[in-house]
Amino acid sequence: MSRDRRSIAQACAHVLAQAQPRAKLMAARQAARAWRLGQLDHRFDRPMPHAPGRPDEPALLPPNRMPRRGKAGSQRGRIALLHALAHIEFAAIDLAFDMAGRFGQRFPRAFVDDWMKVGADEAMHFALLDRRLRQLGSYYGALPAHDGLWEAAEETAHSAMARLAVVPMVLEARGLDVTPQMVERFRSAGDLASAKIMQRIYHDEIAHVGFGSKWFAWGFDHDRNSDERTNAETAESPANLWVSLINRHFRGTLKPPFNDSARHEAGLTLDFYGAVASGNQTGL
Ligand SMILES: [Fe+2]
Numbered sequence: 383m384s385r386d387r388r389s390i391a392q393a394c395a396h397v398l399a400q401a402q403p404r405a406k407l408m409a410a411r412q413a414a415r416a417w418r419l420g421q422l423d424h425r426f427d428r429p430m431p432h433a434p435g436r437p438d439e440p441a442l443l444p445p446n447r448m449p450r451r452g453k454a455g456s457q458r459g460r461i462a463l464l465h466a467l468a469h470i471e472f473a474a475i476d477l478a479f480d481m482a483g484r485f486g487q488r489f490p491r492a493f494v495d496d497w498m499k500v501g502a503d504e505a506m507h508f509a510l511l512d513r514r515l516r517q518l519g520s521y522y523g524a525l526p527a528h529d530g531l532w533e534a535a536e537e538t539a540h541s542a543m544a545r546l547a548v549v550p551m552v553l554e555a556r557g558l559d560v561t562p563q564m565v566e567r568f569r570s571a572g573d574l575a576s577a578k579i580m581q582r583i584y585h586d587e588i589a590h591v592g593f594g595s596k597w598f599a600w601g602f603d604h605d606r607n608s609d610e611r612t613n614a615e616t617a618e619s620p621a622n623l624w625v626s627l628i629n630r631h632f633r634g635t636l637k638p639p640f641n642d643s644a645r646h647e648a649g650l651t652l653d654f655y656g657a658v659a660s661g662n663q664t665g666l
């Protein structure tokens with residue numbers, strides 16, 4: 383490893399630091415490509431920034447101050463929904479590169495392979511949605527968006543297992559529950575182009591949740607078999623550990639209906655979320 387080659391941590395931190403959508407997209411694509419081509423060292427020589435760069439637009443509002451989205455099938459309603467989704471994908475770019483750059487050292491190399499792939503996917507999802515917004519006469523930044531998407535990252539910045547539990551296995555899994563209805567909603571409004579984008583995103587997100595489940599299971603086994611018995615010492619199973627991390631680090635509720643088949647495909651079985659779903663949970 384030569385010291386003048388860029389490291390994976392430098393490339394990830396560079397993506398996070400970019401504020402403008404074009405610049406973040408470009409940095410994300412370059413980082414994912416450079417990693418794929420073996421041009422980045424597997425070295426964690428710099429910390430991830432405390433907060434990612436954000437553009438001047440969209441204006442960020444607390445979720446309860448967001449304007450209503452308008453009628454579901456109307457063009458205005460569809461633009462508002464696409465804008466909200468673009469905002470989520472923009473934040474997902476940062477979450478993926480933060481996962482790789484902040485926690486990669488604790489896992490085998492394949493962990494970085496997976497989250498760089500996720501980062502490239504999220505950049506593509508954002509680009510598809512922004513392009514669709516432009517086709518409809520809008521763009522990302524034209525409407526307010528809700529702040530708070532980075533809160534989950536801050537809350538779990540100290541722990542890879544907490545981050546995996548909350549980000550891919552709760553937040554991205556929630557996407558699997560709600561996306562099929564969105565595809566239907568675009569389809570019934572005759573907006574097949576948007577429906578197609580959402581179908582593509584849905585397909586990719588099953589893989590993202592799957593990476594979360596896979597590395598969570600790996601981390602559980604690894605901690606149990608090593609001296610780092612902090613997380614796993616009291617938990618009997620990955621599902622057990624997941625429930626305790628969710629209770630500690632996730633402030634929202636897990637709301638049914640769940641997309642059990644997509645969750646199952648992603649390795650997220652009912653023994654994880656069944657016990658903490660709203661209605662069943664204690665202390666959430
Ligand atoms: Fe995505």
Ligand SMILES: [Fe+2]
Pocket residue numbers: 474500504554586587590
């Ligand atoms: Fe994702």
